[in-house]
Amino acid sequence: MTQLVLEQALNGLQFGLMLFLLAAGLTLVFGIMDCINLAHGSLYMVGAYFVAAAAQAADSFWIGLAAGVAGAAMLGLLLELSLFRQLYKRDHLSQVLATFALILIANEAVRMIWGAQPLMLNAPEALSGAVEIGGFFYPAYRLVIIAFGLAVAALLYLLVAKSRVGMWVRAGAANREMTEALGVHVQGLFTAVFVFGAALCALAGGLLGPLLAVQVGMGESVLILAFVVIIIGGIGSIRGALVGALIVGTVDTLGRALLPTLLRAVLPADAASTLGPALASIMIYLLMAAILFFKPQGLFPARA
């Protein structure tokens, strides 16, 4: 039993870190530029396709990952220069409409280029099995995701909390006009943040490719979770994104693992098997509602 709980806790950590990779870029763009980017999930999808295509061409997962992330960063740069720069000044409705259009364009473009069927992207041979830790087997590849997630979290912490650019970013998130007035080249900063966010998206897409289907529409399903994470964590806060992602990951995993069993102890089997999965799937939304009730700005609001 302790082993099962330990394994599920590890699963929660891994799912949380995977969400963090996505939410980090989203929260920066939303918080600093005040821009709702629904196409964030599309960058994740396109990133995954880039990684899969490059990995197949190079016959190496790691080369594919590097090339895919670089490609997505380039795409992010193009998008920022051509489209998003025009959107920052607009209201949220225009942003939602424009980026929703981008989702549709991205989905159809990907289908035209790679076809309607999912692409193959598998973990490197050496990591495709399971390793024994503390008396149970755990997929080696999931440990790699945990390592990447922790590394990105540490890197972002150093960047945002310790570097000069990070200081500008935090200042921009807290008060954009004041930051501009102090002489920070905000436009360049925005471009850099957006490109960085796109690269993180592709990293998430590429890393998750071996666990998830690389297919058209894969971005929309994770986008909702990423929004839940940044709303719980506080829009614009990297620390909030990390804590929010870990909470969502753990609650979702443990909810799915334990709720059906617990319900069966108190309810008839038939009712439990219907109620359990339904309840488990809305757990994170209940959690979000509760957090918004007590802390409407999220756990770590960027704007004090």
Added chain:
Amino acid sequence: MSLRLTALAVALMLAGSVHAADKIKVGFVSTLSGPGAGLGVDIRDGFNLAMKQLNGQLGGLPAEVIIADDQQSPDIAKQTADKFLKKDKVDFMTGIVFSNIMLAVGPTVFENETFYISANAGPSQLAGEQCNPFFFNVAWQNDNLHEAVGKIVQEKGYKNVVIVTPNYPGGKDAVSGFKRYYKGNITEEIYTKLGQLDYAAELAQIRSIKPDALFFFLPGGMGINFVKQFVGAGLSRDTQLFAPGFSADEDVIKAVGAPMIGIFNSSHWVHDMDNPENRRFVAEFQKEYGRLPSLYASQGYDAALMMDGAVRDVKGKVEDKDALRKALRAKHFKSVRGDFKFNTNHYPVQNYYLRVIGKDAGGRVTNKLMGTIFTNHADAYVAACKMK
């Protein structure tokens, strides 16, 4: 003057209805965009391949196929069907992938007395009480492939079985189909969220149960996610995976690759079936589209051949609905799956086969025909159908 013109028009129309049609129109509405598009695209490609082989004709008459995308929305599918029926005046409709869309579109088509040849969706409603003289299914009833898996798991004598399926009507139907023929012990039924990404929690639970067989029905991306994570967790060493054919067809194999090896699954058709029609279909499909056909493609192909055979049999007189229905029922074509018959509810009575995924002679991961699970198998709802 205008009265005379009208009279002339009426006379011409009447004259037209006596003679054979000079052109056959087919309304093809399917899911061609969005996450479910892979299935619709395969049905369309199979249908188009047959049309190409028939030189663009159905039953010797020039044919026009109007293709539209339903975007996996019942509303859009219904609007498209209305346009096909009222404006284009199509003779046949086909193409719909998903049963919920089929049930939404069906009544409109049937009221208009137009034949619908389903190349995929086989809902139980249309097989039982709501069976309709204008509805034919050339693929299977939805439960059939699950029943076949239940039968084979039963035959192989597994005693500790776990089921994984999404918590939605299609998932519940899969479980009831499976249980109809598997009478052994089911240790756990795991219902997941529809569209779930991560299965780590379920996999940990499965690891603690250590089942000897696991039946999963997770359509589309869910199945891909599940198999990748199941194999990555090292569970395939102790547990044999079973799936209905649509969770283990070429589209899924192409996305997952080697981890799929060893999965047993059920289907009414396999691409390596040895009959002349199938050899030609598989070879030309690969030449045309550069990939192996899936079962969906074979169904689209058969739907076109079925229309062709029936139109030829009635010598192009498609206005005579009763004669056309008789011709459709009699199945005047050779299916790529081998011989089969239509039941009284217009669903197939056919064989279901066991397939296993492995490497072929060329090292490609693909399905192989293993044996027959059911011979001349009908669906469970036909008794409730009152069609004459």
